[in-house]
Amino acid sequence: MVMVGQHARSSPEKVYLSDVEIHRQSPIASAEDLRARVLFHVLLSDTLLVGDSQSLNTPLFRALVSSHEAGGQAVRSDLAPLLGSGRIRVACRDGQRLTAVRDAQKLRKVEHVPSAAYAELVDRMTHAHAVTYRLDAVSAAFKSGVIRLLEELTRDAGGETRGTVEAALEFVRGQEPLYFKALRDWEESFRTNSSGSTEVVLAVAAVDRAAGESYRQALPHVLGAGTAAPRSVELPAAATRTVLERTSLPAGVLDGFLLGRLPVEVFLEATEQPSRGVLVRQLGLLRRGSRPDLSQLVEAMAEFSNWVQEAFVRAFRDTDERARAVLDGNHNLMRFGIFQDSLTGALGAGLDMPAAGGEEDYLELQVVDRSVPAADGAAGIGALDARQMRQRVITGAYVG
Incomplete structure (x- = not known):
């Protein structure tokens, strides 16, 4: 234990x-x-x-x-x-x-x-x-991120796509501060006054995605926080090898349907479990690029997943017929593994349902450490904020 x-x-x-x-x-x-x-x-x-x-x-x-x-x-x-x-x-x-x-x-x-x-x-x-x-720090990070992503879009672009993205870059560089709503308004105006071709429409959509991704990253970047990324975000591909793996774990912690119905009182009880405390701290070391105690991490995940499964049984046994039916019918088992990037040596962890079908509402966890460029102008924001921006903070937990 x-x-x-x-x-x-x-x-x-x-x-x-x-x-x-x-x-x-x-x-x-x-x-x-x-x-x-x-x-x-x-x-x-x-x-x-x-x-x-x-x-x-x-x-x-x-x-x-x-x-x-x-x-x-x-x-x-x-x-x-x-x-x-x-x-x-x-x-x-x-x-x-x-x-x-x-x-x-x-x-x-x-x-x-x-x-x-x-x-x-x-x-x-x-x-x-x-x-x-500090709002000025986040604004600088947002604007810097949009510029970086739009510059990447122009590298291999031509024709109306390149023209659209370059027009967006010109607008973004001229805004101080840059507001997301202002960029959205520019997109709508540009689309209305353009040729209306498919190429322009797709290019404006790409600009919008870049703005959304930079907006998503700016605040955690400044706060030195990991990021629980949305399902639409793909992690960078990397060649990895499995270091340690535990299979056949109870899968309740990944069941989105059951988590969505779990009484908050049971959830608060779960946060007080000793195994959960160990698990959180070890995953935190992974997100920050430090080496955790791998055996403790794996054992904590196994112990906590068993506790959660038992808690679901207690919570739904007499109160939620629909949730009980889902719980009784779910015989899938989840996998927890530690992997290593073959190029950098960095460790990561993954929690998934390898045998799940396409229609079940299962979550997935990948814990990795990814670096991002510091925001332009960080040095003028203050020593504390500039130091935080150099931390390796993106990406943290990923739900897929």
């Missing part, structure tokens, strides 16, 4: 939940789907971060916090204990209250701005645990 005293000595790790992101091509299908991913990532990280805009402007997230915001949806609006306890922390710009952020967004006519009452509610829940970031 994994003991509490065996925890790896490391500082608490922050993971940014970019699944709570409205600026993406493939939004999450339902509040229940989002709830499953939130619980999944909180289980496997010390601190789960959500951006201030995401906590305010994502209707599905709001539905998970407040039954009033759910608007009659059949969803558990029960994330308040996680926000109030600091299991989920909101990253707030320049130390502002969420009410001030919300009011400023309303003046700028940002999409999906919530009511003042909702902003006040989340403020009360989260202010004591809020994480502060």
Whole structure:
């Protein structure tokens, strides 16, 4: 059995939940789907971060916090204990209250701005645990990322594609600061006033994807946090070899349907398990490019997955006939493996369902350490922020 005293000595790790992101091509299908991913990532990280805009402007997230915001949806609006306890922390710009952020967004006519009452509610829940970031640092990282991605698009492009991307680059370089909404407005205007050809439409869509990807990375980059990436993000391909593997583990922790229905009380009990504490700390070492205790990591995963499976049985046995039927009918087993990049020697971990069919709602975890270029202008932002930007923080957990 994994003991509490065996925890790896490391500082608490922050993971940014970019699944709570409205600026993406493939939004999450339902509040229940989002709830499953939130619980999944909180289980496997010390601190789960959500951006201030995401906590305010994502209707599905709001539905998970407040039954009033759910608007009659059949969803558990029960994330308040996680926000109030600091299991989920909101990253707030320049130390502002969420009410001030919300009011400023309303003046700028940002999409999906919530009511003042909702902003006040989340403020009360989260202010004591809020994480502060500098908006100028994130703006610089966002703009730098957009420029880098657009420059990559121009390298092999020609014709109307190249012209479109170069026009976008000219616009982006002239914006200080660059707002996502301003770039979206430019895209719409350019599309309307262009030839309307398929090539231009596809090029504008590529610009939008680049903006969304940079927006997703900017805040965790500045905060020195790992990133829980959305399903639409592909990790860079790498030649790897398996170092250690454990198969035939209970698969409940990857079952999105069951996680979406798990009572929050059971979930909070899960976060207190000693095996989960060891697991989180060892995965945190992997995300930061350090070497964990591999035997502890594998044993902690096995112990925790067994606990979660037993907890599902207790939770659903007498209260949720549909969930019980899914649990009883699920005979798939998951695999946990440690792999090594053959070129760099960096270690990673993967948790997946190798025998699952295409229709089941299973999650997947890949924990890797990936570096990103520092944001242009970081040196002028301040010593602390510049140092954080040089950390190897992207990408962390991946749900696929």
